[in-house]
Amino acid sequence: MARTTGSHSDITGPRIQEAALRLFAQHGYAAVSMRQIAREVGVQAGALYNYTPDKQSLLFGLMQDHMRALLATWAAQPQGRDAGAVLEAFTRFHIRFHLERPDEVFIAYMELRNLTPENHAAISDLRGRYEDALEAILKRGVAAGLFDVADTKIATRAVIAMLNGVNTWYRADGRLSQTEVETTYWDMVRKAVAPA
Amino acid sequence: MARTTGSHSDITGPRIQEAALRLFAQHGYAAVSMRQIAREVGVQAGALYNYTPDKQSLLFGLMQDHMRALLATWAAQPQGRDAGAVLEAFTRFHIRFHLERPDEVFIAYMELRNLTPENHAAISDLRGRYEDALEAILKRGVAAGLFDVADTKIATRAVIAMLNGVNTWYRADGRLSQTEVETTYWDMVRKAVAPA
DNA sequence: GTTTTTTCTGAACATACGTTCAGATAACGT
DNA sequence: ACGTTATCTGAACGTATGTTCAGAAAAAAC
Numbered sequence: 001m002a003r004t005t006g007s008h009s010d011i012t013g014p015r016i017q018e019a020a021l022r023l024f025a026q027h028g029y030a031a032v033s034m035r036q037i038a039r040e041v042g043v044q045a046g047a048l049y050n051y052t053p054d055k056q057s058l059l060f061g062l063m064q065d066h067m068r069a070l071l072a073t074w075a076a077q078p079q080g081r082d083a084g085a086v087l088e089a090f091t092r093f094h095i096r097f098h099l100e101r102p103d104e105v106f107i108a109y110m111e112l113r114n115l116t117p118e119n120h121a122a123i124s125d126l127r128g129r130y131e132d133a134l135e136a137i138l139k140r141g142v143a144a145g146l147f148d149v150a151d152t153k154i155a156t157r158a159v160i161a162m163l164n165g166v167n168t169w170y171r172a173d174g175r176l177s178q179t180e181v182e183t184t185y186w187d188m189v190r191k192a193v194a195p196a
Numbered sequence: 197m198a199r200t201t202g203s204h205s206d207i208t209g210p211r212i213q214e215a216a217l218r219l220f221a222q223h224g225y226a227a228v229s230m231r232q233i234a235r236e237v238g239v240q241a242g243a244l245y246n247y248t249p250d251k252q253s254l255l256f257g258l259m260q261d262h263m264r265a266l267l268a269t270w271a272a273q274p275q276g277r278d279a280g281a282v283l284e285a286f287t288r289f290h291i292r293f294h295l296e297r298p299d300e301v302f303i304a305y306m307e308l309r310n311l312t313p314e315n316h317a318a319i320s321d322l323r324g325r326y327e328d329a330l331e332a333i334l335k336r337g338v339a340a341g342l343f344d345v346a347d348t349k350i351a352t353r354a355v356i357a358m359l360n361g362v363n364t365w366y367r368a369d370g371r372l373s374q375t376e377v378e379t380t381y382w383d384m385v386r387k388a389v390a391p392a
Numbered sequence: 393g394t395t396t397t398t399t400c401t402g403a404a405c406a407t408a409c410g411t412t413c414a415g416a417t418a419a420c421g422t
Numbered sequence: 423a424c425g426t427t428a429t430c431t432g433a434a435c436g437t438a439t440g441t442t443c444a445g446a447a448a449a450a451a452c
Contacts, residue, residue, distance in 0.1 A: 161361025
């Protein structure tokens with residue numbers, strides 16, 4: 001046999017990405033074989049190489065797509081008036097965006113060490129830009145006397161780490177709605193950066 | 197050849213654990229082979245099986261030792277008077293303890309999915325106990341009117357996630373001392389749980 | 393209806409994996 | 423000095439890995 005009925009690049013391509021995403025998130029990049037991904041798609045392992053030059057590119061593509069989508073979506077978000085409003089928007093946006101993409105988030109944070117140095121640098125750069133976006137908000141707020149933090153760089157990382165934590169425990173069928181979670185976290189973020 | 201000069205269980209055993217710890221942290225459990233660990237120790241792969249029944253037990257042992265040490269060390273910590281003092285002690289203890297063991301911490305958070313279900317449950321239980329220790333502090337503070345958080349469970353996870361973030365960026369030769377970092381984080385934690 | 397292009401199979405490549413075990417040697421107990 | 427035990431080697435087991443590629447068949451182009 002060779003080409004099967006109903007085979008199409010537009011279908012197989014995305015399906016490979018979806019399968020790789022799910023399997024990488026579940027078992028880890030190193031523990032997933034190309035044959036497992038292929039089986040999930042319903043294809044032989046060799047066919048994957050019509051869509052990716054190698055396994056590493058598959059991982060890098062997923063992470064890059066995720067980080068770019070994160071930056072682009074935040075950039076397209078309506079901006080508030082003062083720094084306080086923008087920080088609230090950022091907090092709620094971050095939680096919402098990340099809860100919608102648990103697998104992408106998991107991979108983006110766990111599989112950095114499996115990237116080649118060049119790819120690692122590229123993803124780190126994108127992550128740096130996202131952190132810069134938050135730090136700019138904090139700096140604005142500090143300058144306006146709305147916020148008081150000892151170190152904007154540390155505060156940036158602390159806030160992001162805190163918000164990222166949501167993904168490790170939130171379940172859609174849990175006792176709290178997503179909006180309630182957003183509000184609870186915004187409450188803590190707001191107080192953490194507020195003047196004493 | 198067989199047994200080499202100067203070979204000893206008391207020496208090889210710990211060296212295997214150290215090598216596994218470092219390699220697992222650097223490359224990930226799935227990406228590290230028993231032969232790599234053996235090479236690091238200066239021994240053949242077969243010799244590892246005098247010290248561990250299999251690779252999985254090696255990982256589990258490292259994680260279990262770490263979590264037990266974490267719980268025991270916190271339990272042995274001098275307890276403060278009011279909930280505020282205890283929370284500060286917890287914050288500083290957590291940062292200090294985790295910065296002293298970056299590899300253990302990394303593994304304990306990244307390799308959970310590579311544990312068998314039984315081992316996973318055991319580690320999750322230990323982690324749950326640590327979270328409970330913090331939540332008890334928060335509850336005490338809320339009851340005493342010292343703290344104000346919407347949800348102690350969420351606040352617990354938020355604080356731990358925030359503090360864990362330190363390990364991802366702190367470098368001993370950076371611009372901030374460990375004590376300065378502790379104080380900066382304690383400042384944010386204190387405000388985050390403070391009454392409005 | 394014929395040719396060209398796209399998509400896939402199936403086998404193969406060299407290499408690596410976790411684990412086992414008989415046998416060899418060093419250290420220890422007496 | 424000798425026997426026993428602890429420790430390690432080196433080879434082997436079956437299985438899996440990422441990747442390549444000639445060839446086959448379906449789809450698209452004409």
